[in-house]
Amino acid sequence: MANTxxxxxxxxxxxxxxxxxxxxxxxLLRRKSAVVGIFILGLLIFIALTAHWLxxxxxxxxxxxxxxxxxxxxxxxxxxxxLLGCSQEExxxxxxxxxxxxxxxxxxxxxxxxxxxxxxxxxxxxxxIGTVLxxxxxxxxxxxxxxxxRVMDVLLAFPSLLLAIAIVTVLGPGLINALLAIGxxxxxxxxxxxxxxxxxxxxMDYVSATRSLGGNAYDILFRRILPNAxxxxxxxxxxxxxxxxxxxxxxxxxxxxxQPPTPEWGxxxxxxxxxxxxxxxxxxxxxxxxxxxxxxxxxxxxxxxxALDPRLAHVS
Amino acid sequence: xxxxxxxxxxxxxxxxxxxxFATFALSRLIPSDPCRAMLGEKATDIVCNEFxxxxxxDKPIPTQFAVYMGExxxxxxxxxxxxxxxxxxxxxxxxxxxxxxxxxxxxxxVVIGISLGIISAVRHNSWIDVVTMLWANIGVSMxxxxxxxxxxxxxxxxxxGTPFQLPPSGRLSPGLIxxxxxxxxxxxxxxxxxxxxxxxxxxxxxxxxxxxSGDHKVLKDAVQHLIxxxxxxxxxxxxxxxxxxxSSMLExxxxxxxxTARAKGLRYRAVILKHTxxxxxxxxxxxxxxxLGGLLGGAVLTETVFxxxxxxxxxxxxxxxxDYGIVQGFTVVIAVFFVVVNLLVDLSYAYLDPRIxxx
Numbered sequence: 001m002a003n004t005x006x007x008x009x010x011x012x013x014x015x016x017x018x019x020x021x022x023x024x025x026x027x028l029l030r031r032k033s034a035v036v037g038i039f040i041l042g043l044l045i046f047i048a049l050t051a052h053w054l055x056x057x058x059x060x061x062x063x064x065x066x067x068x069x070x071x072x073x074x075x076x077x078x079x080x081x082x083l084l085g086c087s088q089e090e091x092x093x094x095x096x097x098x099x100x101x102x103x104x105x106x107x108x109x110x111x112x113x114x115x116x117x118x119x120x121x122x123x124x125x126x127x128x129i130g131t132v133l134x135x136x137x138x139x140x141x142x143x144x145x146x147x148x149x150r151v152m153d154v155l156l157a158f159p160s161l162l163l164a165i166a167i168v169t170v171l172g173p174g175l176i177n178a179l180l181a182i183g184x185x186x187x188x189x190x191x192x193x194x195x196x197x198x199x200x201x202x203x204m205d206y207v208s209a210t211r212s213l214g215g216n217a218y219d220i221l222f223r224r225i226l227p228n229a230x231x232x233x234x235x236x237x238x239x240x241x242x243x244x245x246x247x248x249x250x251x252x253x254x255x256x257x258x259q260p261p262t263p264e265w266g267x268x269x270x271x272x273x274x275x276x277x278x279x280x281x282x283x284x285x286x287x288x289x290x291x292x293x294x295x296x297x298x299x300x301x302x303x304x305x306x307a308l309d310p311r312l313a314h315v316s
Numbered sequence: 317x318x319x320x321x322x323x324x325x326x327x328x329x330x331x332x333x334x335x336x337f338a339t340f341a342l343s344r345l346i347p348s349d350p351c352r353a354m355l356g357e358k359a360t361d362i363v364c365n366e367f368x369x370x371x372x373x374d375k376p377i378p379t380q381f382a383v384y385m386g387e388x389x390x391x392x393x394x395x396x397x398x399x400x401x402x403x404x405x406x407x408x409x410x411x412x413x414x415x416x417x418x419x420x421x422x423x424x425x426v427v428i429g430i431s432l433g434i435i436s437a438v439r440h441n442s443w444i445d446v447v448t449m450l451w452a453n454i455g456v457s458m459x460x461x462x463x464x465x466x467x468x469x470x471x472x473x474x475x476x477g478t479p480f481q482l483p484p485s486g487r488l489s490p491g492l493i494x495x496x497x498x499x500x501x502x503x504x505x506x507x508x509x510x511x512x513x514x515x516x517x518x519x520x521x522x523x524x525x526x527x528x529s530g531d532h533k534v535l536k537d538a539v540q541h542l543i544x545x546x547x548x549x550x551x552x553x554x555x556x557x558x559x560x561x562x563s564s565m566l567e568x569x570x571x572x573x574x575x576t577a578r579a580k581g582l583r584y585r586a587v588i589l590k591h592t593x594x595x596x597x598x599x600x601x602x603x604x605x606x607x608l609g610g611l612l613g614g615a616v617l618t619e620t621v622f623x624x625x626x627x628x629x630x631x632x633x634x635x636x637x638x639d640y641g642i643v644q645g646f647t648v649v650i651a652v653f654f655v656v657v658n659l660l661v662d663l664s665y666a667y668l669d670p671r672i673x674x675x
Binding site (some may be wrong): 006008080149154155157158159160161162163165166168169172196242246249250253255258268269270273276277280281284286287288290291292294295298299302313 | 330331334336337338339342343345389452454455456457458459460461462463465466468469472473529609610612613614616617620621631632634635636643644650652653655658
């Protein structure tokens, strides 16, 4: 007992003002899987930002339309890598050419841009709407709560990809509609997280204090309650980006998302899927890219969940 | 227990009505008028007025919804303008393939997932644990359509000529025509009766039908065609189940009563399977129930990749042709199926954890 008290004292004495984020970052770096996630994600962001410099060719241009192109412009040309013994006379295409004689590698690099954008855009959309709905439900309670949460229950009752497919069918195929559909489908998760956070702190003393000091609903909700809900929202959001990228790739694969000639990984894979036996490289690389991106967000999300979990604080 | 079951069933009714309303609303949100969306741009005004009157589209929305609900309860989802067949009939034809695929995938993921999870938890931090968790992380990030295509490439092209060669597409090899088991058993079923509908549904699940009718050739072929799609489809849920089993087992393994059980001399195997797994099962069952939704959604992709004539394939074709009736009908059926499964999961909690039914 005495021992515990002295440790506590020692801890209290050494307390400095450390922000939650620097602590989280340090804990995150201690997890190998999270570091791998951060590394892949960093690489992806770098590729997305510099795709126009890194890409050797225009992602939407056929080799036939490139002036002074000396190589053989054949459909679905297998990869030609100089280091691996491809003739120096041939222009290098490290991932080959696609069905429209475009450079697969360039398209893949530009695809990173699109996938990250898709992930962030849908999750931002879902978080904004989900948090507002969840906050209203939790804060107002009563019939508002009931109405909002029953609608969320119905949305959750559908398998998410299927509901997204049904929504896109109505809205019409296209990248924006696909994003909207995936966004709508993922709203309930955030609404639930926000609602339960609101419920758990609504009756706390510091919230009552704000209320008795004359704080209005806006102050209470966004200054007092929202910061408390931030941790689960961030974890949910990071994992949500992974799901959003996977689902939007699936929609594009089915021809419901990004339309040609947009260099989107799911669409690239979908348009060449019947050629898997003759040109496996056109299926392999886009799929690998999707998997690595989704993996990065999943690893980061899992890492964040552990790093932000106060029950695991003793680990640090 | 009975009151718990009844209450739980009553609670899912509003959700079911909500599902119907959502699909109803989706069909009414179709841009441009529904008549030309269904019959094509060239439909004349006379045809369209007739169409609107016939489908009651000139009535108030609540009336339309009531009519729609009534039709759905009678099992009537309207007709598909593309196939000129009642949608219910199409569903009954296509659903067995999807159910068979999803069920095979579920079995695979439950067996593999739980076994891997147990091994990982028991050999915590060993190489097998590290490899399993690494693989599980990759598994949850796997685009099933990509994995499906890669498996098809490896097993039908790279391994061609080896005993591991597997067919990359279709439900049965061309030329094989399975005989429905009720014909083999010479059951005299009248078309349209409930017994016939059930028997017909079951007979369309090739593995079950070939077992029932004792056709070994078809059975072998049907299983061979099922392996790749089922494996591809099962990946994500296997990974989720393995992860949940591991963490849930680890939590229970740390409990005092596990040490007590070991201390009083129980065999390790008994402690793991009876004391630990039984108590770790609740969150695992939750994940299994939840992953079924993913399996049904993933089935659309898997069927497209492997050319299986199930719900997914027809849904895909219906989307391309803008056959809304089919999309609507299938969405309702699968959502209702999903609700029922979640209901069963909730009921199984009450079985697994007596505290819940006493609440």
